[in-house]
Amino acid sequence: MKPADWIEISNIVQRAGVPAMVAFARDTKASARQPIRYATFFLRGGWRGLPPASDAPPAPPRDSPSGRPPxxxxxxxxxxxxxxxxxxxxxxxxxxxxxxxxxxxxxxxxx
Ligand SMILES: [Zn+2]
Structure with missing residues (x-):
């Protein structure tokens, strides 16, 4: 990988967190048609698009039994x-x- 790729990955690690990247890589590998040889495959394929970890809180239940319908x-x-x-x-x-x-x-x- 090029130095720029490493810099980008470290940025994504800080932004999205390692667990999200591992989960994405695992899913990508499971659905890939060809063997993946380079980590840049993940970088170009989706790590860049991972949302910031802090911006993805668990969604609250939309319609509680006591609440109004949506x-x-x-x-x-x-x-x-x-x-x-x-x-x-x-x-x-x-x-x-x-x-x-x-x-x-x-x-x-x-x-
Ligand atoms: Zn209505």
């Missing part, structure tokens, strides 16, 4: 109130509970 993402649906405001042909506005994500409409839904 927002459905519908453009008419208000993420706070979980109601949809719709306008009919006569320009009459109606606010109704979102059928997809309002907590009161979630009964019987299996997550």
């Amino acid at each position: 927002h459905c993402g519908h453009p008419d649906c208000d993420p706070i109130t979980r109601t949809r405001e719709t306008e009919d042909d006569r320009g009459l506005r109606t606010v109704s509970r979102c059928p997809d994500c309002h907590p009161a409409t979630q009964k019987g839904h299996a997550a």
